Amino acid sequence: xxxxxxxxxxxxxxxxxxxxxxxxxxxxxxxxxxxxxxxxxxxxxxxxxxxxxxxxxxxxxxxxxxxxxxxxxxxxxxxxxxxxxxxxxxxxxxxxxxxxxxxxxxxxxxxxxxxxxxxxxxxxxxxxxxxxxxxxxxxxxxxxxxxxxxxxxxxxxxxxxxxxxxxxxxxxxxxxxxxxxxxxxxxxxxxxxxxxxxxxxxx
Numbered sequence: 001x002x003x004x005x006x007x008x009x010x011x012x013x014x015x016x017x018x019x020x021x022x023x024x025x026x027x028x029x030x031x032x033x034x035x036x037x038x039x040x041x042x043x044x045x046x047x048x049x050x051x052x053x054x055x056x057x058x059x060x061x062x063x064x065x066x067x068x069x070x071x072x073x074x075x076x077x078x079x080x081x082x083x084x085x086x087x088x089x090x091x092x093x094x095x096x097x098x099x100x101x102x103x104x105x106x107x108x109x110x111x112x113x114x115x116x117x118x119x120x121x122x123x124x125x126x127x128x129x130x131x132x133x134x135x136x137x138x139x140x141x142x143x144x145x146x147x148x149x150x151x152x153x154x155x156x157x158x159x160x161x162x163x164x165x166x167x168x169x170x171x172x173x174x175x176x177x178x179x180x181x182x183x184x185x186x187x188x189x190x191x192x193x194x195x196x197x198x199x200x201x202x203x
Contacts, residue, residue, distance in 0.1 A: 003101075004104045004117075004118035004121070004122070005098075005100075005101040005103075005104045006101075008104075008118065008121060008122055008125065008152070009095075009098060009099065009104075011125055011148070011149045011152045011153075012095055012098060012121065012125045012128075013095055014145060014146060014149050015125050015128040015129045015132070015145060015149060015153075016055075016091040016092075016094070016095050016128060018128075018129075018132060018143060018144060018145055019051070019055060019087075019091060019128045019129075019132045020084075020087060020088035020091050022132050022135055022136045022139075022141055022143055023048075023052075023083075023084040023087050023088065023135070024084045024085075024088070025136075025139060025141045026044075026048065026084065026135065026139050027139070028081070030044060030138075030139050031044060031045055031048070031078050034046075035138065036138070037134050037135075037137075037138040038133075038134045038137065038138070038192050038193075038196070039131075039134055044135070044138050044139070045076075045078050047131065047134055047135060047138070048077070048078055048083075048135060049075075049076060049077050049078060050131065051127070051128075051131045051132070051134075051135060052077045052078075052083070052087050052090075053068070053072060053073065053075075053077070054124065054127055055091070055094075055124055055127050055128045055131070056087055056090035056091045056093075056094050057072050057090060057094070058124065059091075059094035059095075059097075059098070059121070059124045060090070060093055060094035060097045062108050062117070062120050062121065062124065063094070063097035063098045063103050063117075063121075064097060065108060065109070067109075098121060103117065104117050104118050104121065105117065108120045122152075122156050123156060123160060125152070125153070125156070126153050126156040126157060126160075129143065129145060129149070129150075129153045129183075129186075130153065130157070130186070130187065130190055130192070133183075133187060133192070134192075137196075143183075145183060147182055150181070150182035150183035150186060151182050153183065153186045154182055154183075154185055154186035154189065157170075157186050157189045157190050158189055170190045170191040171190075171191025171192075172191055173188060173189050173190075173191060174187075174188040174189075174191060174192065174193050174194075175188070176188035176189075176194065180194070
């Protein structure tokens with residue numbers, strides 16, 4: 001990744017915009033009676049809270065080299081009727097925080113460990129897209145990104161797949177054709193069945 005700011009930030013902008021769009025399509029009724037999602041341990045409300053926390057608040061704080069506060073990690077963002085708008089605004093702040101080549105240099109502390117800032121940013125962009133798809137399919141929507149962004153997400157998934165599986169972040173890969181669309185391959189490699197419609201989750 002010779003120039004992560006130049007090569008990754010545009011995909012961050014794109015995926016954040018699509019995440020905000022999908023969030024705006026989640027209804028209060030769906031949150032009031034949250035059904036199953038592609039993340040077995042989370043219903044829709046839990047999934048949305050994780051998505052909002054790490055892809056907007058977490059993303060901004062990684063840029064600022066700050067940790068997430070206990071107040072944020074314990075907050076039910078969906079309890080606010082205007083949560084989707086607040087999420088979109090926080091995504092804008094997070095993306096703006098990374099709109100500086102210097103922010104992509106050096107490392108970010110993760111508890112007792114450290115990781116290159118560019119890797120952290122890339123992994124959070126992947127979270128925006130993959131969990132964005134989880135939310136979209138659980139609420140009857142689609143998550144749409146360009147082929148370029150999809151190729152980026154696939155590369156991040158493949159690079160860090162084993163790390164995620166060590167911490168139960170990914171299930172085993174789902175077989176998919178090499179000719180399948182790039183984003184479908186990214187989803188399948190992360191342990192998701194890209195052909196499983198949201199309606200099938202209830203079966």
